[in-house]
Amino acid sequence: MTLENIRKEIDALDEQILGLLNQRMSLVEKVIAAKEQKNLQVLDAAREKFILEKIENKIKNPQYAASIQSIYKEIMKQSRDYQEQKRLKE
Ligand SMILES: C=C(O[C@@H]1C=C(C(=O)O)C=C[C@H]1O)C(=O)O
Numbered sequence: 001m002t003l004e005n006i007r008k009e010i011d012a013l014d015e016q017i018l019g020l021l022n023q024r025m026s027l028v029e030k031v032i033a034a035k036e037q038k039n040l041q042v043l044d045a046a047r048e049k050f051i052l053e054k055i056e057n058k059i060k061n062p063q064y065a066a067s068i069q070s071i072y073k074e075i076m077k078q079s080r081d082y083q084e085q086k087r088l089k090e
Contacts, residue, residue, distance in 0.1 A: 024075070024079070025079070028083065042083045048076050056069065
């Protein structure tokens, strides 16, 4: 496989990842209102631990584990930061 072809596949996957991240953020938007109704704080450490454990079991190559876990930690951090920013604006 040539570099050009590999990058074409990466670009196609990035399209999918972007679509999913857009969907994830719009669900985070709904989480904000749901948590406010129940008076819950933004951070739910138990939920994040559950997500990270679930992910760990789905990683096919153990060599990717640290990278994928870091990506997920960052996704959840950005999700929390977004929620906090929204709360500050209200
Ligand atoms: C989105 C939520 O808020 C936070 C962010 C999470 C996430 O991005 O998956 C998970 C737990 C919370 O710390 C949630 O509570 O579901």
